[in-house]
Amino acid sequence: MSEQGITVSKSEDFSEWYSQVLSKAGLVDLRYNVQGFVVHKPWLMRIIKAIYRFFEEELEKTGHEPVLFPLVIPEENFEKEKEHVEGFKPEVFWVTQAGDEKLERRLALRPTSETAFYYMYSYWIQSWRDLPLKLYQSVSVYRNEKNTRPLIRGREFLWIEAHDAFATHEEALNQIREDMENSRKVIWEKLGIPFLFLRRPPWDKFSGAEDTYAADTIMPDGRVLQISSTHDLGQRFAKAFNVTFLDKDGKRKYVWQTCYGPGIWRITAALIAIHGDDKGLVLPMNVAPIQVVIVPIYYKESDKERVLEKCRKLEAMIREAGYRVYLDAREEYTPGWKFNDWELKGVPVRLEVGVREVETGTVTVFRRDLRVKEKVADSELISHIRKLENDILEELKRRAKEFFESRIVTATRREEVEEALRSGKMVKMPFCGREECADDLKEATDGGKVRGTEIDFKEGDYGRCAWCGAPARLIVYVAKSY
């Protein structure tokens, strides 16, 4: 039998739970016949658009402007930065033919757009007066991934990429702080997704970057997910693309660049995974496509009109107050069916209105996050909803933070590291800093990866490496990842 609801528990079988929520809550349709390419349904797109809007607002507040660059990048651009090509080449899709004609030079579908942006930056940047240049685009990118998972690893996925150019390295480094703050404001404050902002080890940098910083969150199965990244590109691309300016001192200089990429797909995946429960999605008000749903309940035809009349009044009042409200007056479904369905879809607030409510001048208000009902007087409904807007987000943040913190443990010995990784934890530990040690750890623990150090971390003497016992120079976080 094809169940309409979620049939597994999130804590027991996260992978299956996640697949079921995506399909059953009407977020995606995975029947499209190309692996790794996902059909995004309206419920998902509305959530994604809300998340995009938050990031775009923050970016524009800090001086970024929107642009749209071409999807295709000629091979000659792509080849200019050696390390960049080597890193991305294995997963680039190429356009090689148009109609029956073979193209003289093949075109890459952007896997990321440095080589499109910076080609133009060499034209646009001439003077110190042109700096800083801060542009972003909200687009999909293309990578031929082998193991795909909807919203987590795709061959086509949605993100924002902000490409900034500065006169000095110092300004570029400040930009990385600003990017981190941007992530904090949106990912944590608005969406309630906790994360660590880490500086990646040298062997795990973006291809072509001097340094990579990234936000890692922890999924319910304990694996970490990189949800945004910021790269200090130094002057490497500036040199490859000849992006120079005449400074105040009359000297021609290369610009310093950064690139910030909040992974909208993955942030959405984290939102679904972290806040969801065994009944389905749980959405904060600020991204919910429908914030308040009204379900009318009547037994007799004679009660129908007075119940519906009250529902319509409430609907108008709530809409007037600025909320996205939907009166579910469909007659082909029972109230019980609707309760389950809207919970599956994660609508934060449900109002139940029947004869009882009509006669007492009240509304039964159901909170999706706590799954509790309470009676509220009609006259206090709007202020109650306003309060819930904040309360629900705070509750989601509280739970998410509690989970996140419970998943990070410290270790100083090899056995502790092994045990922690086995039980799905992220490990904070002293580390020697050697790539060979990280490789050995990864192999021995079936995938435990050194994710990096905290951004303000200073190297020093931290005793012995928890893995190999050599003198430790760093404190790092280690976890299995997606």
Add this chain to the structure above:
RNA sequence: GGGGCCGUAGUCUAGCUUGGUAGGAUGCCAGCCUGGGGCGCUGGUGGUCCCGGGUUCAAAUCCCGGCGGCCCCACCA
């Protein structure tokens, strides 16, 4: 790239071993009945059994090839 599993109405699936009229549930449509936690009844609708070839009187079923999907390993800024 290596290994494994699997393709039957929108969905989940029976049938395949042992070749012989494709069956059920759910969904969808119509009508009734209902409604405070996924109601019930009646009727109807919906199939290139992934594609191509082979064997056979006869193929969803057996054989070969292809395509597609899923899982594990490797890879993964």
